[in-house]
Amino acid sequence: MLRVLMIALASAGTPALAEIVTARPLAELDWRSSPGDEVKIAAEISLLYQTLYNTGNLATREVPNPEGLFLERLMRQEGVFFGAYFPQNLDNVLCDLNTHICSRERYPVSEKQLLDLSAHVGGLESSPSRWRFRGHPDLKVRIPDYDFSSYTLLTKTQVPSDWVPKQYTPSHMVDCSAWETDCQSLVERLNPQLYGKKTRSTSQTVVLPVAGLSVQVPLRPEEQSQYYDLLSKMGDEQPKNETEFAGPSAKQSGLTLESHAPDISRTDLAIQSLERNIVSIGGASDFGVRDEPLFDQQVELFRLIQHPFAEQEELPEEYRGNVGILVLDADGAGTHCDLTLDALPEGTNTCGEIEAAPHPIRDHSLHVVGLISAPMNQRGIVGLNPEANVIFGSINREFTSPADILNVIQQLQSNAFQGVRIANMSWGFDREVGSSDFLRDQIATLDSTMLVVAAAGNENKDVSEDCRIFPACMHQLDNVLTVVGLDRDPSNPSLWQRDQTKGSNYNSEFHIGAIADNVLSTIPGDRLGRMSGTSQAAPQVTAAASLIFSAAEFLYPDLIEQKLAPKIVKDRLIYTADHFLGLQSKLKSGRLNVSRAINVVDTQIVVEQENGPVSYKGSLKAIPVDHIQCLQASGDVTKYAWGSIRRMIYVPNRDRYILYVNDNYVGDTLDNRYQPLRRVDGCNLNTLSHQGKIKPRGGDEIEFRLGDVVDYTSALLE
Numbered sequence: 001m002l003r004v005l006m007i008a009l010a011s012a013g014t015p016a017l018a019e020i021v022t023a024r025p026l027a028e029l030d031w032r033s034s035p036g037d038e039v040k041i042a043a044e045i046s047l048l049y050q051t052l053y054n055t056g057n058l059a060t061r062e063v064p065n066p067e068g069l070f071l072e073r074l075m076r077q078e079g080v081f082f083g084a085y086f087p088q089n090l091d092n093v094l095c096d097l098n099t100h101i102c103s104r105e106r107y108p109v110s111e112k113q114l115l116d117l118s119a120h121v122g123g124l125e126s127s128p129s130r131w132r133f134r135g136h137p138d139l140k141v142r143i144p145d146y147d148f149s150s151y152t153l154l155t156k157t158q159v160p161s162d163w164v165p166k167q168y169t170p171s172h173m174v175d176c177s178a179w180e181t182d183c184q185s186l187v188e189r190l191n192p193q194l195y196g197k198k199t200r201s202t203s204q205t206v207v208l209p210v211a212g213l214s215v216q217v218p219l220r221p222e223e224q225s226q227y228y229d230l231l232s233k234m235g236d237e238q239p240k241n242e243t244e245f246a247g248p249s250a251k252q253s254g255l256t257l258e259s260h261a262p263d264i265s266r267t268d269l270a271i272q273s274l275e276r277n278i279v280s281i282g283g284a285s286d287f288g289v290r291d292e293p294l295f296d297q298q299v300e301l302f303r304l305i306q307h308p309f310a311e312q313e314e315l316p317e318e319y320r321g322n323v324g325i326l327v328l329d330a331d332g333a334g335t336h337c338d339l340t341l342d343a344l345p346e347g348t349n350t351c352g353e354i355e356a357a358p359h360p361i362r363d364h365s366l367h368v369v370g371l372i373s374a375p376m377n378q379r380g381i382v383g384l385n386p387e388a389n390v391i392f393g394s395i396n397r398e399f400t401s402p403a404d405i406l407n408v409i410q411q412l413q414s415n416a417f418q419g420v421r422i423a424n425m426s427w428g429f430d431r432e433v434g435s436s437d438f439l440r441d442q443i444a445t446l447d448s449t450m451l452v453v454a455a456a457g458n459e460n461k462d463v464s465e466d467c468r469i470f471p472a473c474m475h476q477l478d479n480v481l482t483v484v485g486l487d488r489d490p491s492n493p494s495l496w497q498r499d500q501t502k503g504s505n506y507n508s509e510f511h512i513g514a515i516a517d518n519v520l521s522t523i524p525g526d527r528l529g530r531m532s533g534t535s536q537a538a539p540q541v542t543a544a545a546s547l548i549f550s551a552a553e554f555l556y557p558d559l560i561e562q563k564l565a566p567k568i569v570k571d572r573l574i575y576t577a578d579h580f581l582g583l584q585s586k587l588k589s590g591r592l593n594v595s596r597a598i599n600v601v602d603t604q605i606v607v608e609q610e611n612g613p614v615s616y617k618g619s620l621k622a623i624p625v626d627h628i629q630c631l632q633a634s635g636d637v638t639k640y641a642w643g644s645i646r647r648m649i650y651v652p653n654r655d656r657y658i659l660y661v662n663d664n665y666v667g668d669t670l671d672n673r674y675q676p677l678r679r680v681d682g683c684n685l686n687t688l689s690h691q692g693k694i695k696p697r698g699g700d701e702i703e704f705r706l707g708d709v710v711d712y713t714s715a716l717l718e
Helices: 038-054 071-077 088-097 183-190 228-233 266-273 299-304 364-373 402-417 433-444 534-555 566-575 594-598
Strands: 019-023 027-032 058-064 102-104 129-131 140-144 149-160 203-219 243-247 324-329 389-394 422-425 451-455 480-486 512-515 519-523 527-531 603-609 612-622 627-631 637-641 645-651 656-662 677-685 691-696 702-705 709-713
Touching (some): 038 058, 038 203, 038 243, 071 140, 183 203, 324 534, 364 527, 422 534, 534 566, 534 594, 627 656, 627 677
Parallel strands (some): 324 389, 480 512
Antiparallel strands (some): 027 203, 603 612, 645 709, 656 677, 691 702
16 A cells, blocks of 8 residues: 655645645546536536545645635636536535635534545535635645646537527637538538528527547556556556645544545545546557457458458547447357457467368357457457447247247347347348238337348348348348348459358348358357358448447537437448449448448548549538439439438449439438438439539548549538
């Protein structure tokens, strides 16, 4: 334990009675306030200081106060307090740090209240502080020592019904540079519904950029803390500056955590008290994707589906959200050492050799799990989303009784209630349509919370006319995404097929394809193996969907009420896929393109220029047209609003475009991603000469002619 240095009551120029500890912090946690609410910010900063003081973790410093300023004003000048008011609990903390100029009534709380760090200040009830401020050239006071910075997020806000974007006035802390535009323009882009909209209500909801505060909080964990090992690893080897920590003394309160609850970790109590404002408490792996022993045998798959790992790129912070994924599958028994952080037996370098012939049933479920989420740990392979939180649910894939379907429904609904965002179903059952209605209806109830990714099946059938494989044939539901299997041809892929009776099922309305041929992943017994089928294609799409959820909700945490809708993620995967003419009648889109799908912020275009096509990713500054006009073979012209277009792909040998559009103009909505996503083939553009502008990240604005666009992909949310 760290030695405690008692500071005695001294002259008017010296701060007084509190425990002061000078030591190197073992760890720093990220703390963030609620954005945009000045009342909440004041309360949360007060709780931060109160919690840290009560646990002996409050970093402090002395500052001169020769003019005898009230401490609220002084703290605002020093940049260590913000908000709409000055809470009494915080005033009490400062009073106890500065007993040479402050006193208050001291009534100890009960031992039970002592464990609630928000219920007392130094073991004492909250009470009015009596300050004695007099100017003195040598007067010094002790205040918290933290370096706050601001951050900007998008959030939904209630405004009057007649409110317009020009009325938006950002605070001085709001910074819209991350969106590569000024705040006024950003507000206009985020709220297209305001233009021409008529409402009878007295208020409306708009999306605005608002600011919050963030700060690094050092902690000194005791050895009994459940986080001790983790927090100790997060500290610096050498201290940059010595930090003075303050906390209550027994002489002040007569009741302290150290004396009355010595077996309870003050660190754990602090983390519990501040939990809603702590961004993360986890260790970062030192391993990279290239460090996996079998990475070389995975890289071809990564290249085919355009995963960032193909270029040995690490996933940025926004893709590291702990997105919950439910894998429903037969319980094949067994675990795998590549899927755990437990220590390996001495002398073990990897997690097993590659099995020549994995069992198609016993090894199935663990193969799916590893493909989604095998971590970066230098043990074997890496999953497409190593940060995903995979939950396994055991089912009977034979579906021999109604209870088996009920089990699936119960697991879907209970996990959706717990926040799981995606369910992977690498299986299907063939039944009469009537017997599937109950399952269909229950999956439909989850359309605002959970995306269901279903494998198309391996019977090598065209099921366009008579689709009875479930859940794959529930593809018309907004939250069901059906995946067909493809071979490994990089430039002209076909449906995966092993023989006349074994191959991917297909349907022109099934949504997307992924690799189904010889996919490497984990199998029980600490082995790895290659398996084929749409069961292996579906998890690739599941992992990509989880990366979209993570990125979108990191970058736009309050943009959509509740959570990002499954339909928006489903559509995103469809319209960002790579297109090939050979697949045109087999499915709705093409082969999964992970990088294009998970880049949720940028507009992505490819423009034909003098020396060939050039790709740009950035912010669309000017749209070429209000509408796209497609000239049909009949001579009729069909118009599509630019805001409804998600993808536009030029097909050279047909001199036509393929469009993906969300039908719009429902009521007075200009851009409605909740409308059906339609694929339009054979669009002969009648609007080629119009000009647009895009600003690439870190570059100057680029003008482009609509007729030179080879490929256009909209941002996820514009």
